[in-house]
Amino acid sequence: MIVLGIETSCDETAAAVVTDTGEILAETVLSQLDEHRPYGGVVPEVAARAHLEHIDRLVGETMSKAGTGFDQLEAVAATGGPGLIGGVIVGVMTAKAIAVAQKLPFIAINHLEGHALSARLEATNRVEFPYLLLLVSGGHCQLLSVEGPGHYKRLGTTIDDALGEAFDKTAKMLGLGYPGGPAVEAAAKHGEASRFALPRPMKGRPGCDFSFSGLKTAVRHAAMALPEGPFEERDIADLCAGFQAAAGDVLADRTAHAIDRFLQEHDKCNALVIAGGVAANQSIRQRLQKLADKQAIPLVAPPASLCTDNAAMIAWAAIERITASGPGAAEDGLDFRPRPRWPLDPDAPSAAFAGAKA
Numbered sequence: 400m401i402v403l404g405i406e407t408s409c410d411e412t413a414a415a416v417v418t419d420t421g422e423i424l425a426e427t428v429l430s431q432l433d434e435h436r437p438y439g440g441v442v443p444e445v446a447a448r449a450h451l452e453h454i455d456r457l458v459g460e461t462m463s464k465a466g467t468g469f470d471q472l473e474a475v476a477a478t479g480g481p482g483l484i485g486g487v488i489v490g491v492m493t494a495k496a497i498a499v500a501q502k503l504p505f506i507a508i509n510h511l512e513g514h515a516l517s518a519r520l521e522a523t524n525r526v527e528f529p530y531l532l533l534l535v536s537g538g539h540c541q542l543l544s545v546e547g548p549g550h551y552k553r554l555g556t557t558i559d560d561a562l563g564e565a566f567d568k569t570a571k572m573l574g575l576g577y578p579g580g581p582a583v584e585a586a587a588k589h590g591e592a593s594r595f596a597l598p599r600p601m602k603g604r605p606g607c608d609f610s611f612s613g614l615k616t617a618v619r620h621a622a623m624a625l626p627e628g629p630f631e632e633r634d635i636a637d638l639c640a641g642f643q644a645a646a647g648d649v650l651a652d653r654t655a656h657a658i659d660r661f662l663q664e665h666d667k668c669n670a671l672v673i674a675g676g677v678a679a680n681q682s683i684r685q686r687l688q689k690l691a692d693k694q695a696i697p698l699v700a701p702p703a704s705l706c707t708d709n710a711a712m713i714a715w716a717a718i719e720r721i722t723a724s725g726p727g728a729a730e731d732g733l734d735f736r737p738r739p740r741w742p743l744d745p746d747a748p749s750a751a752f753a754g755a756k757a
């Protein structure tokens with residue numbers, strides 16, 4: 400089975416051709432970083448226009464790189480939400496047009512489902528259901544119990560900022576570049592984490608929700624208390640190290656609670672999977688590795704190219720859905736409407752910030 404996937408929900412225009420054996424025949428990811436950098440963040444209108452400009456060429460190039468004809472495809476899938484709506488519309492309409500022209504089923508994939516199942520995009524040693532997912536990106540910070548395609552239970556989410564967003568804002572505050580995550584991580588390497596006493600919001604509280612806005616404000620206050628003038632390199636390094644250590648402690652504490660909750664409902668947790676752009680952070684990975692080792696649960700981190708936004712995870716999620724329920728049941732039909740908000744677990748209690756963007 401071969402599926403074409405399209406991803407356009409944030410600032411990456413991406414297409415991929417994937418097989419049901421877990422092989423990525425071809426994939427292309429076009430980052431819009433240069434377009435958004437002058438604004439210090441993603442501008443929805445700029446993103447939508449950039450997707451529109453590149454998507455046709457990108458799909459064509461990816462199909463020829465894969466050596467696949469449209470008539471060999473089982474289905475065409477696109478991110479149907481949640482995300483920046485202008486971009487989602489571009490991807491959905493492109494996929495629908497291909498589906499009509501080629502008489503193929505169209506499948507709309509929840510972007511979060513793409514992230515949730517990306518750890519299974521493996522030819523061998525595929526992680527088994529159920530597992531615990533920590534999704535940490537620029538738009539999300541969620542703990543999910545992944546029980547099978549279409550079966551997700553949200554155990555916790557952020558009540559304010561997503562962690563990637565907090566990394567980006569910290570970087571901006573300290574005059575580091577965009578995106579902030581990699582810049583904060585690089586600066587933190589030379590820093591002393593204990594110099595500034597930064598808070599660990601929600602640590603020790605019951606439940607699995609997150610909050611990062613207080614931590615971000617504490618970094619701002621610490622920065623403002625420094626002597627006037629441009630920041631010294633040492634100050635930046637120490638603040639970044641302190642922020643990163645606090646974020647790691649909070650993630651580990653909330654995830655430990657989620658593991659307890661998970662094990663109340665399942666005999667075993669097959670893996671702790673981390674996904675999303677922040678999962679690329681080595682210090683955070685080490686912190687979670689320590690927790691996973693303590694709990695004797697394998698930590699699974701997909702390669703960075705599958706952690707950040709990509710289309711292979713969208714094609715793969717469609718393959719999982721077709722495999723679980725058959726092509727007919729997985730098809731969404733051309734009346735599907737792009738969804739700016741689309742919770743993976745509609746029964747979860749709403750939090751102040753439950754995934755406005757991807």
Ligand code: KG4
Pocket residue numbers: 409535536537538539562563564566567578579580581584675676677678679680681706707708757
């Ligand atoms: O998953 P992603 O590519 O896009 C979204 O769906 O948001 O995640 C992007 C986010 C950005 O906030 C970026 O600063 C953060 O992931 N990020 C990192 C690192 N690399 C990317 N955060 C911390 N450390 C990193 N090395």
Ligand code: ZN
Pocket residue numbers: 510514536675707708757
């Ligand atoms: Zn994402």
